[in-house]
Amino acid sequence: MTGDPLRRALDDVWYCVGESRRFRPGRLAAVRLGEEAIVVGREASGALFALRDRCPHRGMALSAGRLQDGNLVCPFHGWQFRPDGQCAAIPALARRDDASFATVRLPRFAVAERSGLVWIAAGPEPAAAPPIPEVDFAYCGMLVEILEVEASFDLVALSFVDPAHVAYVHDSWWWRPSKTLKEKVKHFAPSPFGFTMTSHTAKSASFAYRLLGAVPEVEIEFRLPGVRLERITAGAKRIANSTFATPLEGGRTALINAMYWNIPALNALKPLARPFMRQFLGQDRAVLETAQKGLDRKPAMVLIGESDVQSQWYFALKREFLRAREAGAAFVNPLEPRELRWRS
Ligand code: FES
Ligand SMILES: [Fe+2]
Incomplete structure (x- = not known):
């Protein structure tokens, strides 16, 4: 520490x-x-x-x-x-x-x-804190999985905004059938206490998305302290996949995934979905725990290129949050709208 x-x-x-x-x-x-x-x-x-x-x-x-x-x-x-x-x-x-x-x-x-x-x-008066996320549709089912990870809060939160790890860590057939890296172009805009990858059409929709039966719109918001909100819309069908990091004792971090849907048919799939969610989070846990050992030996990261810009933003947001609190001033989002390209 x-x-x-x-x-x-x-x-x-x-x-x-x-x-x-x-x-x-x-x-x-x-x-x-x-x-x-x-x-x-x-x-x-x-x-x-x-x-x-x-x-x-x-x-x-x-x-x-x-x-x-x-x-x-x-x-x-x-x-x-x-x-x-x-x-x-x-x-x-x-x-x-x-x-x-x-x-x-x-x-x-x-x-x-x-x-x-x-x-x-984590304190008596969270007055100027980022708002607690809330699901904005009437959901008929939810599935929550919580894993404890032997890794710092930052390392876990960074995995929420790290597009380059997906092809290497989450390479299960059901999530990422293709092994080849493709160039992605994504648009980002600042949002309260964070940034949002603005809604786009998931053209090469993964198998999991195709379960929706329509080409979905996907919007992904990141918000301090460690909140990732993925909103998937296909017509009237909605899925929210929310991921949170919570600091635990001894430098450990809880990795929490909460999925919500308004599609009654998915309720029957819930027992089947849980092992997938557990496997997905377990993939993150395995690399995060090993990477943490490397960071324990030398706590430095080299953030390079547009695939790491969101990681830079994470630290910029956190720095501004600390500055604002220290100065007793309002948080001013330091980010600008931006297009980012990477291969994943
Ligand atoms: S009453 Fe709590 S320790 Fe004695
Ligand atoms: Fe991940």
Whole structure:
């Protein structure tokens, strides 16, 4: 780990921590966000809360406790905390004991739910953070796969904007039947906190796309901190394929893929689709983990040519985000519309 903030995952922005259904009413779950351990609870009302997963008394993991009458109960000595983090009771205090726990409180994290996923901000007040992605159509199915990768947040996020790896890493027959590299021309425009490869017709549509039964329009947006949103439209049929990176402890990163569709016929394919998604993400994990070892020995990258321009943009966006936050100023997207050519 380096001290350079440009090399660390951004603080005080939203990160996906899993599927909504993992967080059941009246239950607690442990979540990691960078080096922070967080307990997430869902109240009977359905509302979520997120607090530091560390009892101030003796450091116990509160996620090992339980929810009782709306309060979080520590399993070690039963201290109780309200969902806002305020200590509400210390059962061991005798009646005559006037010790005050008014100032005992757990740090709280912002938590939100969008399109079947839970998001937590690595900080108290994600005011100027990039917006949480949301699916913009009525989906009838979703499929989520989460992999932990022994690689830095940057390395994982860069794989979202790296067209040149596809031919070498994702060369499965069902995704990329052709082995030859073709020259691609793509148009990019700045979008909030990122850039978008503007909608085009996927002429040499892969087998996976051809399942749609029509030539699809594809638009791919990248947004800080590590969000890739692929929107596929074929007539009224819609598929959203969203990929997120979330920093974990020890320099590891969660690679999250959430796919949504509004095509009822695809619901039956869901059990078949999962192994494909897992294989696809596993291909990324394998190269990312090996590349990370190389970067650990020498943390430098050589970014060359138009196939690496999006990688340069990633760092430019991150640099501007850090500058704006440091200056207390608004984020100003440093990118210009541009056509990029590469072979993939
Ligand atoms: S450690 Fe939590 S109540 Fe003692
Ligand atoms: Fe990939």
